[in-house]
Amino acid sequence: MQAGFAMVESGFTRAKNACNIMMKNLMDFSVGSIMWLLIGFSLMFSAGGNGFIGDLAFFAGKNADSASSLGWTFWIFQCVFAGTAATIVSGAMAGRTKFSGYLAYSAVICAVIYPISGHWAWAGLSGGSGWLGDAGFLDFAGSTVVHSCGGWLALAGAITLGARKGKYTPDGKPRAILGHNIPLAALGVFILWFGWFGFNPGSATAGVPAIGYIAVTTNLAAAAGAITAMFASWFFGRKPDVAMALNGVLAGLVAITAGCDCVTIWGSVIIGGLAGVLVYVSVVFIDSVLKIDDPVGAVSVHAVCGAFGTLALAFVHKDIGTEGYSVIGQFLTQLKGVAAMFVWAFGCGMILFNVIKYTIGLRVTEEEELRGLDISEHGNEAYSGFQIFTAQ
Amino acid sequence: MQAGFAMVESGFTRAKNACNIMMKNLMDFSVGSIMWLLIGFSLMFSAGGNGFIGDLAFFAGKNADSASSLGWTFWIFQCVFAGTAATIVSGAMAGRTKFSGYLAYSAVICAVIYPISGHWAWAGLSGGSGWLGDAGFLDFAGSTVVHSCGGWLALAGAITLGARKGKYTPDGKPRAILGHNIPLAALGVFILWFGWFGFNPGSATAGVPAIGYIAVTTNLAAAAGAITAMFASWFFGRKPDVAMALNGVLAGLVAITAGCDCVTIWGSVIIGGLAGVLVYVSVVFIDSVLKIDDPVGAVSVHAVCGAFGTLALAFVHKDIGTEGYSVIGQFLTQLKGVAAMFVWAFGCGMILFNVIKYTIGLRVTEEEELRGLDISEHGNEAYSGFQIFTAQ
Amino acid sequence: MQAGFAMVESGFTRAKNACNIMMKNLMDFSVGSIMWLLIGFSLMFSAGGNGFIGDLAFFAGKNADSASSLGWTFWIFQCVFAGTAATIVSGAMAGRTKFSGYLAYSAVICAVIYPISGHWAWAGLSGGSGWLGDAGFLDFAGSTVVHSCGGWLALAGAITLGARKGKYTPDGKPRAILGHNIPLAALGVFILWFGWFGFNPGSATAGVPAIGYIAVTTNLAAAAGAITAMFASWFFGRKPDVAMALNGVLAGLVAITAGCDCVTIWGSVIIGGLAGVLVYVSVVFIDSVLKIDDPVGAVSVHAVCGAFGTLALAFVHKDIGTEGYSVIGQFLTQLKGVAAMFVWAFGCGMILFNVIKYTIGLRVTEEEELRGLDISEHGNEAYSGFQIFTAQ
Amino acid sequence: MKLIIAYIQPERLTAVKQALYEKEVFKLSVTNALGCGQQKGYHESYRGVDYEVNLLKKVRIEIGVNDDFVKPTVDAIIAGARTGNIGDGKIFIMDLPECIRIRTGETGSEAIG
Amino acid sequence: MKLIIAYIQPERLTAVKQALYEKEVFKLSVTNALGCGQQKGYHESYRGVDYEVNLLKKVRIEIGVNDDFVKPTVDAIIAGARTGNIGDGKIFIMDLPECIRIRTGETGSEAIG
């Protein structure tokens, strides 16, 4: 999955920061894996602790294979989820974040922030109990637990950092800063689409027939998202925008993740399709109205569509009409989860990023930003030899 | 698979159309998935209907999981095949096709054209009956059903469209229009090679030992195709051509697809090897003699090598020498299937593309073509910031 | 896996040789597959023969499925390993090797050199006996058998070829020749990382719970390698170097390969972490002290870290403390294997490359080298249309 | 001798080269440039934000010629590049006091052709 | 007429364009260049080896102007490009005897603006 995110983020941003993005995606998963081993997994999945937080039973990986009947397979699978939550943030903060600050917050996210909220919803997977999961909150593969968590953190990060230089005109109109390699971004989206077949069906954690069903809903939501996002950009903008269609795929995937096992077939098309429109509206809204600079649209894709998908599943659940299922009841439970995640992730994010800002430092200097993070932070060039218009 | 095709097609064409190709490969699979759900799957795999066409038992996905014991897994697997057939066309029509026309024909291919001919050969998979399959026609994973179908449609498209501006000199000599990113194309081929291990062994649709055997024949055919295509370009041209070797891999893969389960080990080497030479000859023939402009060689790779592989399996079948197997008999059955597919797919294609031509319009204006479809159709730039020689 | 290697090698070298690298990685696997079928598999895995070499029982693939209970699946899996050993070499010899010479040595490596030393360690997998394996030598998935073998051959190749023109100043100081596409290289590393989850857990050759454990050790070693290599470049150099961090991932992966099934969880972190530092030191040492020009660091990554990982597992083995396991004893056995591999692979390599040098020729002319192998060897351009600084 | 610099539309390069060959002007140098002229650029949108492209892609041609070749060369450029639309381009003509062929060391009019 | 060639820091291009617009100089051509000047370059390292980057990225601007526009143009370039640091760049001014608009065939002062 990191591969996909790295490609998408890098493709959607400028050439002068491409190495930096690669490095960040590499490092958040690397640092995250170690943090996950040390403490994250234990906080999230130890059966001890209470409904809000696990204990340290699996500290430093001790006996972590006993958490689930799947043993270490469960651990590695969950590790990838944790890495995903962390990596979502990097996209929203691309092009201006100090690398050392980035390392710091990646570690904190995987060690503490993600595991705690994750525990609320998913502790049941390893025989523990989390207050959200116990309340009947449905999030099969992480629309809220993983994506919204990462997305709201990303929002906090983008706000704390401020916009890239030149993103807004003096009178506050947003300027387009074009991605440097759309084929790379498209490749990343295709990789993610494929990877999602690992994520979602994999969350069934067993070779049951459900896997086929989940793959179908996942696929249809992605397809619907691509189509509606394309038409949205065609209708509201001028022409069918490739970057938007690609975001539409991701929007559909993120939105269906919560309900991929429990919505109807056409429900998945509806969720994906609405997510595709939503992502367009949300990107434009955040960019032009809120004036928050999110270079790759991470907040719209992960936070907004993740929240949307989590809520929407209540209306297209397979069990609708069967006894014991109440649309309103389920919706309110879902809403509780979505709201809790927003408060937790956005709140923690604002604190975390501000702490970093006033200690390690969160943003590079203006000169470093202009020259590009590749050279100023890493002394590397992404495309040595290629002639790149260094000013546009 | 879409990822692979998108990369190959984009890499082999010009930078100014790279976004457009990505968009097309994204959209044909997205639109195709929805069409497949609506009607395609039903036409192909419903057991009702007759030997020529299924009925609407699974219309809009209703009960589509009952088609096969694999349930929805079968559906999604077949959906990828349908998407592949549609996406093959985009390569042959790269660089000059109107995007709205493209959307239209993608939908029709996945909804009607592919499912009908597919029904002929594969209806048996879901307990139905198709006239070709009943006649003993062998096409394990789609050399004819998928690849030739897409390939002949591509041929019809390329003919209807006409050549790209500048492809032929006034006196009819072909000019080389170089691909802009060979590493991207190579990556695409590697992804496809890998994906084929999903396609072919996956068509065994169960974890039987046959999977290992199929993986071996698939791999050897691809390897042999690469080698012979390289030597063909070395021998007939000047130097070992990278683009040709990459096409050779695809040629070998397409050719072995029909017989990957039933040919001998060395039979797979022979089929792949001959396909590698064939693709060279065919590319040159179509380009220089027929003067049809197929930018990525889709017709040669998919139609010609698909037909070849379907026929050739008769001569290297494992059962040769056993009672009840007749080389000539099998060859004639295969020939029937190959011919039927050509008539159907090419015929439908000519009708379809001409209808689109005189309604929605199939080709962009000359000015749009010169400027590149990325800007004229999508208002996007694939490689913003990179300095690209805009004329050569 | 070839995809990954092709991307990494191509990304780390110059644009003018990118096609050549793709072609080499394509061809070594293609030629290697055929050689493996013809003779390599038989020499390595036939149960006849003796402890030093197999016999020709499976010549030309006859009955090769009887080697193991996995049938042809075993064959294809081992074929990928053989291809990996061959492809490692291409990186170290990038930018100056004659293509025809390359084809020749690829064939010899897959047909003879790799299978013989492989037989020593792994003949037991197919019921045969190899002297190293019988001695208790542990190399689960090929740190030594595959990676060191390829790495020492690469060393012999780089020495025989000599440095690229302009790599060293007249007074012997190394000059940096920058990679042309770091995102591509990063993508390659991510693909390899992912592919390794096929390599290592796949070597368990059955769906046992061990697979989860192996995936965890593999992942942690890679993560640790990335982190330590990054810090090494930060500490000894100026800034956190992206190329080094990517090499660190590979170093960790290569090093853990031998012991991925038998080291402790933290043992894998230690092995990976040390490998990350080692690869930094080794790259600088080979470049600046030995003055051997290895453009992508293949010798450091595969030979040095492979040897290191094979030795190191003795110290972090899970069985430490249990009866019958002696750290020193195991270390000496490992050392024997590592040393034998060095002597064999480096020795064969020096002979092979010198034979080629004085027959077919191993190096292109200076003029061809300056112009780039893409044009001089293949008549292709990797990035047609892009403006590339042709001199720096 | 004169040095002629012309900015033309990229897609006219082939036609200009053709026209120059017919006038027996075989030597030229080409670079890529971005230009602002009367042609105003165009609007695009990227992920929902409009932007103006006002530096358009142009091709810059540089040709050193002897004085009697100035007119044919200029005519050829115009013949090849003119479409009648805004953005067709511009030609600058400058004095070129000296020219040297590196291989032979020849100078002046001999060197230029 | 004069042809003004200026080498500036890439990141100052927007400011220079702005300053030129204010002086009503609307036409210009831009290319990318590498330059060595007083600015000495910097050291980087790649995979453990140090290297010196001494050809730095610059933007080259070319503007053809009528004589009375020379001073405003030069002033505008300086206003937009100067930061006071080494590497700010340089302006060359050359004679431009002739200029032709391809579309209309106009020549001289009329053609340039």
Place this chain on the structure above:
Amino acid sequence: MKLIIAYIQPERLTAVKQALYEKEVFKLSVTNALGCGQQKGYHESYRGVDYEVNLLKKVRIEIGVNDDFVKPTVDAIIAGARTGNIGDGKIFIMDLPECIRIRTGETGSEAIG
């Protein structure tokens, strides 16, 4: 002052820079160009179709110098670039009436070096 423009083979750039340094010419600007000269190009093939590459990759050097530096500079370029083969390149020398250093506002001979 003179402005010297030279087109050379890309692979000779390092040698030319070296030779210029020895003559104490430290300032120069480099762009990439494509050129047609006596060197005729070469034939390649792509997927079975032959094509002619007749715009070859060249490096364009621009150096502003004081008059007494013209000869050393030209000599240095020739020393570094000449191999005796067709395609070695060409040098154009033009008058340069004015030169301004942006940082300091200095003009003329002082500004150039």
